[in-house]
Amino acid sequence: MKLIIDNNVRNIIGPQLKTARLKNKFTQQQLSAKLETMAVYIDRASISKLEQQKRIVTDYELLALCEILKVSPDWMLGTVKE
Template sequence: MKLVLDSEKRNIIGPRVKTARLKNNLTQKELSAKLETLAVYIDRASISKLEQQKRIITDVELMALSQVLYVSVGWLLGLEK
């Protein structure tokens, strides 16, 4: 089955992940290490792609990012201010 998207953007959370990461004074490498403690393996290059909206994210990854960045899933999705 082929994934078909209407735009070049592969996720809607990328800019918010970057905002939360910087607010927590984390590098992409440090964020990757924190995610690893939750058994979620996203390397630094993939975090960069995620922040640029060039990488699809799974629900498990979304939950882990929410936890390590101390923000809600709703905020990452743009449903909350």
């Protein structure tokens, strides 16, 4: 896989994150609250930045998001369809 560095795109999960969040009928604030119960602290504004691909996502944040949204990391990364 070729790595493309673009200063405007900080993650590749943004569109998938938004799709999964809306499918689960969560607001960004509700998702933030659910993450907090897992000791992962991402506020509503940061979730918005993730969805817009303006913020980097860490590995533990990715795994927590996947668990809450009931999707696989591979799907979130766009490597498989679910």
